[in-house]
Amino acid sequence: MHVFGPYGRFPLAAERAYNVPEAPLEEHERMKAAVGLERTVFVQASGHGMDNRAMLAALEETGVRGRGVAVVAPQTPLAELQGMHRVGVRGLRLNLYTFLGRHEGEPAELLRAYERLVAPLGWHLQLFCSPSTLIDLAPAIERCGVPVVIDHMGMPNAGLGVDQQVFQMLLGLVSRKAWVKIAGADRITQTTGRLHDAIPFMRALAQAAPQRVVWGSDWPNIGFHKRQPVHDDSILPHRELDAGELLDLLSQAVPDKARRDAILVDNPQALYAFQ
Numbered sequence: 001m002h003v004f005g006p007y008g009r010f011p012l013a014a015e016r017a018y019n020v021p022e023a024p025l026e027e028h029e030r031m032k033a034a035v036g037l038e039r040t041v042f043v044q045a046s047g048h049g050m051d052n053r054a055m056l057a058a059l060e061e062t063g064v065r066g067r068g069v070a071v072v073a074p075q076t077p078l079a080e081l082q083g084m085h086r087v088g089v090r091g092l093r094l095n096l097y098t099f100l101g102r103h104e105g106e107p108a109e110l111l112r113a114y115e116r117l118v119a120p121l122g123w124h125l126q127l128f129c130s131p132s133t134l135i136d137l138a139p140a141i142e143r144c145g146v147p148v149v150i151d152h153m154g155m156p157n158a159g160l161g162v163d164q165q166v167f168q169m170l171l172g173l174v175s176r177k178a179w180v181k182i183a184g185a186d187r188i189t190q191t192t193g194r195l196h197d198a199i200p201f202m203r204a205l206a207q208a209a210p211q212r213v214v215w216g217s218d219w220p221n222i223g224f225h226k227r228q229p230v231h232d233d234s235i236l237p238h239r240e241l242d243a244g245e246l247l248d249l250l251s252q253a254v255p256d257k258a259r260r261d262a263i264l265v266d267n268p269q270a271l272y273a274f275q
Contacts, residue, residue: 003023003054012049017046034243040062042058042069059087074117126151152183155184182213
């Protein structure tokens with residue numbers, strides 16, 4: 001999930017691709033209680049840039065039930081990362097999607113730079129990028145010495161089916177070493193408008209790497225935007241997605257309870273080092 005605000009304490013970054021309403025921890029906890037979830041993994045949202053304070057504050061409030069994935073500069077001192085580790089951060093997010101031009105250097109070089117950052121801590125890298133960037137990065141992911149988690153199922157276009165190049169490449173990556181997050185069913189089905197069209201992709205990933213798949217709600221489900229810096233005060237509403245419906249999709253894609261429990265419990269326990 002992402003957390004936004006409260007903006008009085010933790011304003012959005014000066015350079016951002018959207019203005020969104022606050023999404024406080026209390027609302028997320030109500031959603032979790034309604035669908036029977038206990039643990040939370042906070043992922044630093046691009047709207048807060050590299051200011052992780054909102055995410056870290058929510059993580060401290062959640063305690064042992066929470067873990068975090070931060071966003072930092074590649075020159076961040078190890079001591080700063082160790083401080084984040086103490087409150088539950090277990091990975092770094094490399095977002096090459098929201099602002100493609102935010103990072104300097106070639107994506108493969110960035111991947112290596114962040115690998116060097118997280119390796120001493122035993123963390124993972126979470127990679128959010130376009131399908132074309134993922135294809136270009138495949139060799140670097142294969143060589144990476146730390147776990148790499150591919151976000152949002154690799155962002156395929158569900159309307160093109162599971163045989164499309166990026167998804168077949170992703171299946172190969174996860175079958176050998178990469179992790180993948182089953183999240184964003186609504187993102188990959190934008191062209192079809194039917195959430196159920198994500199099921200074949202979810203099913204294929206669960207079959208390819210049942211021990212390296214995790215699930216995410218992507219709450220509060222930020223509205224789709226143009227991935228360009230905003231220059232006005234217009235508010236982009238969060239999309240009203242039912243987390244129970246998203247979990248139902250997982251149940252349909254992965255009907256075997258033991259495999260589904262691995263995705264929801266055992267795999268994230270290993271990846272995020274839950275106690």
